Amino acid sequence: MLRAGEQGRGSRYSDWVAHERGSRLRWSGGALAAALLVVSFGVFPGAPAGAAETPGAGVASVGLFDPATGHWYLRDDAGRTTRVGRFGGAGDVPLMGDWDGDGVDTPAVYRAAAGRLFIRNGRSPVSFVHPILPGGVPVVGDFDGDGRDTVSVAKGGLLFINDRLGTAPNEPLILDPFPLSVPKGTEALIGGDFDGDGADEVAAVGQGMVELLTASGPVPWQYLGVGLPVAGDWDGDGVDTLGGYDMWRAQFRLFGTPGRGEPAVIDYGAAGMLPVAGYFGALPGTDSPPRYGAGLPPMDLGEEGPQVLVLQQELARRHLYRGPLDGVFSDATSHAVMAFHKVMEVERTWVWEATDSLVMARFRLPPLPVRPDEPDRVEVDLGRQVAYVFRDGQVVEIVPVSSGGGYRYYSDFREMHVWAVTPRGDFTLYRHVVGWDWVMRTEEDTGRCRPHSGDYCVYSPWNFAPWAALHGYEPVPEYPVSHGCIRMTLWDADALEDDLFVGMPFHVWDEYPTVG
Ligand SMILES: [Ca+2]
Ligand SMILES: [Ca+2]
Ligand SMILES: [Ca+2]
Numbered sequence: 001m002l003r004a005g006e007q008g009r010g011s012r013y014s015d016w017v018a019h020e021r022g023s024r025l026r027w028s029g030g031a032l033a034a035a036l037l038v039v040s041f042g043v044f045p046g047a048p049a050g051a052a053e054t055p056g057a058g059v060a061s062v063g064l065f066d067p068a069t070g071h072w073y074l075r076d077d078a079g080r081t082t083r084v085g086r087f088g089g090a091g092d093v094p095l096m097g098d099w100d101g102d103g104v105d106t107p108a109v110y111r112a113a114a115g116r117l118f119i120r121n122g123r124s125p126v127s128f129v130h131p132i133l134p135g136g137v138p139v140v141g142d143f144d145g146d147g148r149d150t151v152s153v154a155k156g157g158l159l160f161i162n163d164r165l166g167t168a169p170n171e172p173l174i175l176d177p178f179p180l181s182v183p184k185g186t187e188a189l190i191g192g193d194f195d196g197d198g199a200d201e202v203a204a205v206g207q208g209m210v211e212l213l214t215a216s217g218p219v220p221w222q223y224l225g226v227g228l229p230v231a232g233d234w235d236g237d238g239v240d241t242l243g244g245y246d247m248w249r250a251q252f253r254l255f256g257t258p259g260r261g262e263p264a265v266i267d268y269g270a271a272g273m274l275p276v277a278g279y280f281g282a283l284p285g286t287d288s289p290p291r292y293g294a295g296l297p298p299m300d301l302g303e304e305g306p307q308v309l310v311l312q313q314e315l316a317r318r319h320l321y322r323g324p325l326d327g328v329f330s331d332a333t334s335h336a337v338m339a340f341h342k343v344m345e346v347e348r349t350w351v352w353e354a355t356d357s358l359v360m361a362r363f364r365l366p367p368l369p370v371r372p373d374e375p376d377r378v379e380v381d382l383g384r385q386v387a388y389v390f391r392d393g394q395v396v397e398i399v400p401v402s403s404g405g406g407y408r409y410y411s412d413f414r415e416m417h418v419w420a421v422t423p424r425g426d427f428t429l430y431r432h433v434v435g436w437d438w439v440m441r442t443e444e445d446t447g448r449c450r451p452h453s454g455d456y457c458v459y460s461p462w463n464f465a466p467w468a469a470l471h472g473y474e475p476v477p478e479y480p481v482s483h484g485c486i487r488m489t490l491w492d493a494d495a496l497e498d499d500l501f502v503g504m505p506f507h508v509w510d511e512y513p514t515v516g
């Protein structure tokens, strides 16, 4: 058993390599339970929970990678910064590890699209390039406890641990034959010696929840909350614990033993930078820190990376986003950003603007009608062009919509000129068809339309009046454009299938007056 305040990683490794080699990740359920007890209830009473300021060679530090410049800002315990690089760039996942086993962690980047791992050792400009699984989620760790960190990549719900790929050229990839299963919805993997036995385990993080990956499957472990995960031995007790980098606050929060004490908070951050952690060794510490700045950088359609994931998480938390949390600025992400702009009454653009982080900081819903006798209902705000879905008295979805454009047009169905106007008032959803459907007139109409043959079709309509439904359609622009129906995106129509029901109250209004 380790003592509190056990020294540095280098000595720990040399002590442990002999008897820990080959122990691997194949914990039995019982061994894991025992390990979890150690972690959860703490057998190190002398260990200050989450005290990152404890001096000593064995204390991990945090840093930031700037994808825009390839610079790495490494922060030491005294808060001084050493800048290294340039190494890596936009789209790269920054990693830190002790690739050569000298006790000092150095950078690597995982270039997912290309399936390449670039490893840099020390301050040498030489880096080693290894082919590696593309399009996966990387994790660094010393999984076999030999003192050298390696990179493994999870894909398709499986993580094959790899104990090679370091600072030797042309090192063959030797994957462990027993893959660990990775939970669905995993956003990041993080390696660390969470039980202090000298070999690293892998934790999976998704929606702020952390699960430990074991040979017998993922095991729920702790709640991390908002932030990109890092791990390290912040207090030098020989046990790694988690931390999170909160981009919105430009702040690291370093946790100690789960459930014990408050996290240590380090204000260190800059918009657009990504967190790393490790044992950086003796650094000069004479460089300027990155210019402090909270929030996310501007982002465009098609952009990928952790900052996009952080944005998706926040939009989902605000009920604006119903797509996958995959770090890809997709159409669904773009429409969620549009909904955000509509709700906040700022310029209706499809991209994340430089000023949007400040807008998000003051995000709140506009005044909405109070209807205590209608806990489940829809409120359509034609002024902002959004629909609010209430369940149990709470807004559970904010949906960008496009309503009647206010122009006059000839209707083939009704064989007359009509105005493209959405009816206002208090209604009830009375008819629903799943999938593509004609523009419906009566309850007897059935879905027979062919969406690509020139028929005027709508997707999964919810009628609230004759000729008027909330339905899926393409496109859903930022302004009112429909013939009188209320358009939403096809994916929102699918996502709302479980939120809406026939008989649900449905209210349509232009502007809800602010009280007072
Ligand atoms: Ca090293
Ligand atoms: Ca190793
Ligand atoms: Ca371990």
Ligand SMILES: [Ca+2]
Pocket: 232, 233, 234, 235, 236, 237, 238, 239, 240, 241
């Ligand atoms: Ca620790």
